[in-house]
Amino acid sequence: MENKGGMNDEEARAFHGYFIMGMSAFVLTAVGAHLLAWSWRPWL
Amino acid sequence: MHRLWVGLDPHIVLSVLGSFIAGTVLVIHLFAFRVVDYPGSTIAKYSSSAAATR
16 A cells, blocks of 8 residues: 555654654743743742 | 654644644633733733822
């Protein structure tokens, strides 16, 4: 079955690496933003 | 874990994922702004007579 546009196993492995890297950067940025917001106005 | 993506089109995966995260973050910020009472508290702070300098 011809895999139109879909990733094969090797491409999926590379994609997953970039996906984890991107999500980690997103989480780190969110943690930083929450620390700044907390220092400005603790909400609990 | 990477087998999750096998057979999927990366362009579609990234656009769906990006849109979902952006939309969710937007909604979460609505609650967050209400919790910290922003910009209400800032408006109150600077529209009081004490803040008036002229």
